Amino acid sequence: MVPLAPAAAGADEPVTAELRPGWRLPNGDHMAALHLRLAPGWKTYWRAPGEAGIPPVFDWSGSDNVARVTALWPTPHVFRQSGARSVGYKGELVLPLRISGSGGPVTLEANMMIGVCSDICVPQTLHLEAMLPDTVTVDPMIAAALAEAPFTAREARVSAVRCSVSPAKGGITLRTEIDMPAIGGAEETVVEAGQPELWASEPKTSRVGGTLVSETRLMHMEGKPFALDRSKLRFTVLGGDAAVDIQGCG
Template sequence: MMSFWKPTAIALTANLCLATSAFAQGMDQLVQLEILDGGRTPEGTYQGALRLKLKDGWKTYWRAPGDAGIPPQFDWSRSRNVGDVEITWPAPLVFDQNGLQSIGYENQLILPVEITPQNPAKPVRLRGEMDLGVCKDVCVPGRLGFDHTLDAQAARNPAIAAALAQRPFSAREAGVAAASCHLKPTTDGMQIEAHVTMPSAGGAEFAVIEPGNPLLWASQAETKRDGNTLIARTEVTNVSGGPFALDRSEVRITVLGASHAVDIIGCDAG
């Protein structure tokens, strides 16, 4: 682990969004949210999904939205009989947005969620809110509510199954042989240079590095390939301007390629 002091706070990408337009157009006119049922799994968990239907031409964002996006956030606190909620993110697309790159989905997002009930004998009620951003010519931040009691007897849902199949490959599935992260202090934070030994994901590859801490922000990674090694470099800063420690085991590297995406959890010192 490595720690240092960042003297100035960063400007978050949310300020690119025009909040005035949010109230002028109304989030409910741009995106519809519903909960899909997928029934109980053999392990006793509930399989469901949040389905976002976007107005034509509009996009929403992945968990790491790039330099021009708003990361989605979820509040499950008003749910009932919900223990753990595990989200599976389908592989996103990379967009050019006014000269900046953003990462997300267009037209529709089906986001699978697997819920572990606190009491297997009682119903599970998903009730909460999702904060998100949607963009076209302008970006609109907003909040959508949901309230749905999951159907334990529901049949397998093809839409959820398709979304699960669109997840990135794991490091093992993609043939990743090694992943290392080299850390170096910078004026404003810390540089991470990741070296990933793996077969090509197809076409022009785009790497996203997540520090593993919600209080840390990583810039868009510069990505290149040297033979069998993908090299990605980013700078990490603390949104509060305070000191922080970076744990390599929490670093998450996602490689987005033309053929598939790869999800790599943790990296060695190298």
């Protein structure tokens, strides 16, 4: 692993990183961002990286006066290499961070592990720190990244989400039917179980008129039996023109 500091790394590094300190929101929360610049030919991963990706891990425990940090992921891209799918970003990633404080000046300290890949994958350990300013001046780069977030189910006119399960070797098959207008291009789905002990395979996605159909296999990471909490399921539909974030199913 290659440690990186907030300052720009050398020209041979696949990624450089900084914290953009952002601005204070009207309710007292703060909007900042993690800014990654990737060398040509390199990519990094979304919160659900796919079978070929490395999931990012964040640790904010070294921060001062921080109660909660929420990452607001921009719409990712789908990559395919050697028949495997991964989901993430190339070029650069501005990841907005909404920070709830616990009173007093806020210092944000980020310790994280991310994967960056080209022909090979290289885990990177990043340590970044910044004192957040008491300003209301909006950072346009962060604002642009916020505008790239997936649509909500309501914004995308999702009218119903139905799930059914059936036994499968080592787990269950989850079939999801989403009633929603097409969002353009070849639509793909990403399924997140919302239960860290469960693994979801790459879904098979098809469309029948106004219904998007997704089928995936869910398994326990240790091969144990499990109960599926449908309210924790999260579906992201990725299309050529947009993306949609859908929580839970009936």
